[in-house]
Amino acid sequence: MDAWEANAKMWEFNRRANRFDDSWMPARDRILTEMIVEGGINRLRLELRSGAENPVDYWSQFRNGALSYSDFKKHAYEKINDNADPKVLNPKGFQFSELDFRVENFVLPSIRIAKGLGRPMRFSLSYVDSKWSDRQGKLSHATNPEEYAELIAAAYIHLKQKYGLTPDALEIVLEPDNTEEWVGRRIGSAIIAVSRRLEEQGVTPRIIAPSTTVARRAPRYMEEIASIPGAAEKVSVLAYHRYGIQPTEQAYSRIRESAAGIKAQTAMLEFARADANILFEDLTQANISSFQKHDIATPDLGRVATAPGNMLRVTEPGKADAEVELLPEATALASVFRVVDPGAVRIGSKSDQTWLNSVAFRNPDGRLVLAVKADLGPVMKLLDKVHRRLNTPMPEPRGGEWVTLRMGRAGHYHLQRSNGLAGRILRCEVIIATAGGGGRVLLRGGDVATLTEQPKASSTHYPACPRDAAGWE
DSSP, X not given: OOEEEEESOOSOEETTTTEEXXXXXXXXXXXXXXXXXXXXXXXXXXXXXXXXXXXXXXXXXXXXXXXXXXXXXXXXXXXXXXXXXXXXXXXXXXOOHHHHHHIIIIIHHHHHXXXXXXXOOEEEEEEEOOSOSSOOBSOOTTTOHHHHHHHHHHHHHXXXXXXXXXXXXXXXXXXXXXXXXXXXXXXXXXXXXXXXXXXXXXXXXXXXXXXXXXXXXHHHHHHHHTTSTTTGGGEEXXXXXXXXXXXXXXXXXXHHHHHHHTTOXXXXXXXXXXXXXXXXXXXXXXXXXXXXXXXXXXXXXXXXXXXXXXXXXXXXXXXXXXXXXXXXXXXXXXXXXXXXXXXXXXXXXXXXXXXXXXXXXXXXXXXXXXXXXXXXXXXXXXXXXXXXXXXXXXXOXXXXXXXXXXXXXXXXXXXXXXXXXXXXXXXXXXXXOSTTOEEEEEEOTTEEEEEEXXXXXXXXXXXXXXXXXXXXX
């Protein structure tokens, strides 16, 4: 396992008011702390827009209120060459003000907070060249790999010189199937050019590609990348997103085979509607090592429907002590993120009940983790579809069945039971006296229970798990 990721973004793009919005700033550290502690996030995606190669600093104008959101968006991917020679950098032709904003308000504070908590925190650099912009400029990074490499190399130098930072990984292009020109062979040429350029700077980047919007397109893009000699072998992580047509067993098989052919990890690195069902499926079918839902937080909009894709909801964000909580659909995801550490290895698990799915891990320190998901019944599945389409309230899950969760060895285990419909978490402790012994948990439709082995010397933080059904309500 590698990373539980979030996009370094709050709600600075206020589309309703058509302006920059920094109302989250007073609560920023509180939100980021909750993202790490309760959300379990340990890597951020730092986006670099292709429009950073431009003599005009549109981001600063937007942030200062001189440009509306819609006007800023027109220029976000407008690429204007700094000069005719990609080997000679003209600093005035590059604008890193938005990159600086995200480093200073997301990356650096998150690293500081995580360090204080004894948690890991890294970041990847992700190049974005979306076609959803009125102006694309006269320069094409897709058809000019050396120009692409110049921009990325300049960003690496900027991050190192100004902040002492080097990205954990480089995502070559975000969602190439949502761009004008980024086909697979051009991604391959960019990989070769940028790897050579960064290696000259003493950096050997971990490459993430192709990061397609639709999962089933990723293997085809990888085939095209492989048509450029040496490019596919440089890919460390074969990434995909989960929009559009959802992957079939055949698509998953092709993703696994494509990654195995170049000895790369796999990763699902964006899906706004991601929930525990998606996580368990991608873990067991695509063998992913990293996962992302989308952004960090959204303000509590009252009766207005909350946009999907966020982990956290913030009430009264203008206050430093604002209330920050996991959104219901993120609770089950976070219950896994919190306890599976970077470097953990997914190991075997099985269930003798068809309505349960399970995944298990061994953390780097040897501790065992088991996560079990209960499927929704047919009525709840129908209500969930209506809820997702219309954002209607979901009924509280009731009843449930007793399930015994068995572990490979005796010990003291911390149990969490969460539910993406109810949005609540129950925490308790269980002692498993013998190897192969188990602890009982009452599981309702949509519940996810995680059982995490605790160090022998650790003290009990939560009450013993309830023995009767009423205690599990």
